[in-house]
Amino acid sequence: MEADLMLLGAHTRIALAELETGSGLSRTEIVVLVEYGAFAPEGTVPEQWTFPASALALARAAARLRADFELELDSLALVLAYLERVRELERRVRELECRLPR
Amino acid sequence: MKYKDYYATLGVARDAGAGDIKKAYRRLARKYHPDVSKEPNAEERFKEVAEAYETLKDKDKRAAYDNLGSHRPGQDFQPPPDWFSRYGTEPGFDEQGGVDLSDLFASLGGGFGRARGFRRDAPMPGEDYEVNVHLGLEEASRGTEVELQIAAREVGPDGHLVRTPKTIRARIPRGVTDGQKLRLRGKGGAGWKGGSPGDLYLNIALHPHPLFRVSGHDLYLEVPVAPWEAALGAAIEIPTLDGRVAMKVPEGSKAGQRLRLAGKGLPRPQGDAGDLYAVLNIAVPSVLSERERRLFEELRAASSFDPRGHFAP
Numbered sequence: 001m002e003a004d005l006m007l008l009g010a011h012t013r014i015a016l017a018e019l020e021t022g023s024g025l026s027r028t029e030i031v032v033l034v035e036y037g038a039f040a041p042e043g044t045v046p047e048q049w050t051f052p053a054s055a056l057a058l059a060r061a062a063a064r065l066r067a068d069f070e071l072e073l074d075s076l077a078l079v080l081a082y083l084e085r086v087r088e089l090e091r092r093v094r095e096l097e098c099r100l101p102r
Numbered sequence: 103m104k105y106k107d108y109y110a111t112l113g114v115a116r117d118a119g120a121g122d123i124k125k126a127y128r129r130l131a132r133k134y135h136p137d138v139s140k141e142p143n144a145e146e147r148f149k150e151v152a153e154a155y156e157t158l159k160d161k162d163k164r165a166a167y168d169n170l171g172s173h174r175p176g177q178d179f180q181p182p183p184d185w186f187s188r189y190g191t192e193p194g195f196d197e198q199g200g201v202d203l204s205d206l207f208a209s210l211g212g213g214f215g216r217a218r219g220f221r222r223d224a225p226m227p228g229e230d231y232e233v234n235v236h237l238g239l240e241e242a243s244r245g246t247e248v249e250l251q252i253a254a255r256e257v258g259p260d261g262h263l264v265r266t267p268k269t270i271r272a273r274i275p276r277g278v279t280d281g282q283k284l285r286l287r288g289k290g291g292a293g294w295k296g297g298s299p300g301d302l303y304l305n306i307a308l309h310p311h312p313l314f315r316v317s318g319h320d321l322y323l324e325v326p327v328a329p330w331e332a333a334l335g336a337a338i339e340i341p342t343l344d345g346r347v348a349m350k351v352p353e354g355s356k357a358g359q360r361l362r363l364a365g366k367g368l369p370r371p372q373g374d375a376g377d378l379y380a381v382l383n384i385a386v387p388s389v390l391s392e393r394e395r396r397l398f399e400e401l402r403a404a405s406s407f408d409p410r411g412h413f414a415p
Contacts, residue, residue, distance in 0.1 A: 005275065007371055008283040022285070022301065057283045060232075060303070061137045068131055068152065083137070091281075091318075098315040098322035099360065101383050 012053040016046050023059035025066075029073060033062065036077035058084070103180065105173035106203050108154035116172070120159070127155040153204045163207050181206075202265050205255070228291035228300035229255055235304045237274065239311045243343050243368055245276035250302075256291050270302060277371040280308040280316050313341060319368040319376025325361075326385035327351055342366045342378055349380060357384045 006012060019039075020027050031046060033039055039059070041049035058080060066076050109116050112126040134141055134148040141147065157163045166189045173179045233250050254268040272286055283305055290300025308316055315322040325340055335353035339346045342363070349361065360379045367376025387394065 004287040004289070005273070006285045006287070007275075007278070008285060009371070011372060053285075054283075056285065057303075065135070065137055068135060069128070095317040098317045098320075098379075099358070099381055101358075101381075102324055 006053055008053045008057045010052045010054055013042070013050040014053050014056060016041070016049045016051070019051050019056060019059055022056045024063040025059055029066075030059070032073045033077055033080070036074060038062070038077040038080045103178065103203060103206070105170070105175060105177045105179045106150075106154070107172075107175045108158050108167060110175065111150050111154040112158065116168070120161075123155070123158050127151060127159070131155075156204075157207045167207065205265055224295060225297040226294040227297045228293040230290045230300040230303060231270075232303040232305065234307055235272075235274065236307050236309055237278070238309050239314060239316065239368075240343065241274070242278050242306070242308055243276060246274050248272055248274060254291050272302065272304065274304070274306070275371060277319075277369045278306045279319055279368055280306065282306045314343075314378075316368070319370050321367045321376065321378045323378060323380050324383050325349075325380040326383045327355065329384055329386060332356070332382065332384050340380055343368070351382070355382050357382060 014022075016027065016030060019025075019030060023030075025033070027046070030039065034041060034049075039051060039055055041051050043049040061083065062076055062080055065071060065079055066073075071079065109118070112123060112130065114122055114126045118126075130151040131148065133139060134144045134151060136145040136148055139148070157167050166185075169185060169188070170179070170181055231252050231254070233252065235248055235250070237246065237248075248271070250270045250272060252268045252270060253265055255265050270289060272289065274284070278284065283303060286302040286304070288299045289302035293299050313323060321343070323340060325338070327336065327338070331338070331351055332355040333353070335355070336351045338349055338351055340349050344366070347363065347366070349363065351361070359382045361382065363378040363380065365375045366378035369375045390398065
């Protein structure tokens with residue numbers, strides 16, 4: 001795989017600084033969103049935190065939603081939780097649809 | 103320059119108050135925001151709505167916009183002669199000599215894409231691009247190269263924002279699947295004054311395949327079998343992404359039963375592969391020959407099988 005290419009999946013881990021620069025969210029915003037449970041890093045302190053690379057796509061959506069709807073961080077965390085739930089349900093629906101006869 | 107009617111885009115009157123403009127924007131943003139909307143062309147519509155709101159929510163930009171006069175949407179027009187000196191800006195022109203109305207107001211407000219606080223003397227990272235890439239299943243399976251057309255918004259040598267069509271070639275590695283996102287570092291817009299280039303984000307979407315359905319890296323294939331194949335078992339051949347393979351239909355198979363062919367799904371970037379599920383569908387001939395009919399009638403008479411035996415009497 002090319003060195004500059006990253007699949008935003010669960011297998012690659014990224015640090016807080018990379019999540020920050022890649023998403024446009026500030027470090028403070030990410031720390032608060034972690035406190036609200038929107039992101040679940042591994043590691044005990046922010047300097048050691050690592051996130052799955054898939055968090056980058058969610059964080060970019062978070063930055064867009066925050067700016068475009070002028071959301072407070074607590075509301076944003078709620079929206080992200082529902083967004084993730086919708087995506088998981090959509091994935092489940094697609095999987096079940098695959099099993100149905102055409 | 104083509105005129106855009108920002109008031110019409112938001113569905114408000116030209117004399118609408120700031121509150122009504124905000125309310126209209128929020129209603130339309132809720133409907134078309136690409137992160138939450140399922141509307142067709144949501145992204146395109148949201149860009150129009152956001153562009154209109156970006157100008158009309160700001161008192162000074164709105165006044166400048168109103169002073170352009172009222173024209174038909176899409177009509178070519180030029181700002182009044184004193185407009186640029188009055189509002190202290192002059193947009194750059196791209197290679198085609200055109201400029202977009204949104205660039206005019208971005209220059210006015212100092213905006214640069216989503217980045218805030220653009221200063222002409224300070225380093226500034228380039229814009230990130232995010233593009234949907236549609237691939238065939240076979241392309242996703244073996245990897246491919248795509249050519250992407252992007253309307254790039256960059257700061258030109260003179261410090262003005264310009265919109266230029268840009269072609270980017272990107273290598274998609276084998277093993278991507280529907281809904282997957284990729285980042286190509288440094289393939290976004292050029293930075294300004296030593297700022298780093300932006301990144302390119304690709305959202306992968308797979309075209310529907312005539313045979314296979316995709317769930318993550320697993321593939322599902324509907325496999326029709328004859329009633330006697332389901333009852334007696336059979337050795338059949340089915341297609342996979344790597345060609346046809348032999349498969350055993352077990353004796354007493356049921357409609358909807360899934361048979362797993364391990365590792366015959368889409369390859370994963372880690373090196374292994376998803377599975378292929380053959381979903382059995384019992385196909386019945388719609389026209390029976392005389393002999394077939396007779397044999398089915400014989401079977402009916404001889405069989406004690408009751409498919410509805412579990413229903414209460």
